[in-house]
Each structure stands twice: as structure tokens, then as C-alpha cells.
Amino acid sequence: MYKSILILFWVVFTIVAKAQNPNPKFKQALADSLEADEYGMKMYTLVILKSGSNTTTDKILLDSLFRGHMMNMGKMVAMGKLVVAGPLGNNDKNYRGIFVLNTKTTEDTNALLESDPALKAKVLEAEIYPWYGSAALPLYLKYHDEVKKKDF
Numbered sequence: 001m002y003k004s005i006l007i008l009f010w011v012v013f014t015i016v017a018k019a020q021n022p023n024p025k026f027k028q029a030l031a032d033s034l035e036a037d038e039y040g041m042k043m044y045t046l047v048i049l050k051s052g053s054n055t056t057t058d059k060i061l062l063d064s065l066f067r068g069h070m071m072n073m074g075k076m077v078a079m080g081k082l083v084v085a086g087p088l089g090n091n092d093k094n095y096r097g098i099f100v101l102n103t104k105t106t107e108d109t110n111a112l113l114e115s116d117p118a119l120k121a122k123v124l125e126a127e128i129y130p131w132y133g134s135a136a137l138p139l140y141l142k143y144h145d146e147v148k149k150k151d152f
Contacts, residue, residue, distance in 0.1 A: 036135035044083060045109045046131035047099040054122040061121075068117030069124070070151075076101070076112055083138045096124060100131065102138065 035042050056062065076082035076099075084100035103109045109128055118124045 031135065034135040034138070040135055041132055042135040043104075044131045044133055044137070045099075045101040045103045045106075046129045047101060047109070047113065048095055048127040048129070049097045049099070049119075049124045050127065051094040051096060052119075052122040052125040056123070062123065065118045065121050065123055069119075072116045073099075075115070077141065080138065081112055083141070100133065100137070 030036075031040065073082055073085055081102050082099060083102050085098065087097040088095045101109055101112060103112065106128065113119050113126050116124070119126060
């Protein structure tokens with residue numbers, strides 16, 4: 001019995017000690033530059049893009065709207081606002097893609113989305129949600145240009 005209590009004490013002590021020890025790889029300046037909280041996380045905005053009410057089949061119009069959509073995404077990346085984007089596979093909810101935006105308010109998010117031609121034309125619609133993720137997420141973007149062979 002005494003041995004079991006001693007082992008339990010050691011396990012609890014080890015867990016508590018590890019929980020209180022700071023991360024040896026922690027970099028304060030990097031955390032500050034990325035606006036990380038103490039867990040290395042921050043709030044973003046998740047945008048789920050879905051098929052809109054405009055169901056036009058005009059190929060020339062759709063091509064133009066989606067060219068503008070891609071250009072707008074490029075602008076948001078250059079501004080440091082678009083962190084993640086990509087299309088979704090076929091699904092029964094008519095979800096087309098996602099954005100993770102580095103925005104603080106709904107107004108900031110809406111201002112970015114209002115500049116998207118596909119959203120303006122209602123070919124796409126947006127659902128907006130707060131999302132908590134790694135503050136380091138934007139850092140992957142610097143490597144994207146090194147792994148893509150061509151633009152869309």
C-alpha cells in the first residue's frame with residue numbers, strides 16, 4: 001500500500017512539475033510578433049464558403065468572377081490577413097472552400113469579404129465563425145511559394 005501511494009505521489013509530482021516548467025524552445029519575441037497567448041494560440045476567423053444564390057452557368061462570367069476571387073485572395077495574403085485557404089471536396093452542404101482570416105472583428109472580416117467578386121455576385125456565400133488556432137499558422141505561407149510549380 002505504501003509503495004502504491006509513493007508511486008502515485010511520484011506520478012502526480014512529475015505531471016505537475018512538467019506543467020509548471022516553461023517550454024525550453026519558447027521565443028518571447030516570436031510569440032509577441034504573432035500575438036500568441038501563453039499557449040501559443042490566438043483567435044482567427046473561420047470562413048466557410050458555400051454555393052450562393054446566384055446559380056448562373058455563364059462560363060465567361062464565372063471565369064471572370066473566380067479570377068477576381070483568386071486575385072482577392074492574393075491581396076489578402078499580401079496584407080497578412082489570409083492565413084489558410086482551400087477548396088473542399090464534394091459534400092451535401094454545398095460547402096465550396098474555407099478561409100482562415102487573421103482578423104479581430106466581424107467588421108474587419110466583412111470588409112475583406114466585400115472585396116471578393118464571387119461573394120459580391122452571390123455565386124459564393126460566407127458563413128463566419130471565431131476560431132482558436134496556433135499563432136504560428138501564418139508562418140507556413142512563406143514556404144508555399146517554394147512548393148508550388150504554378151499559380152491557379
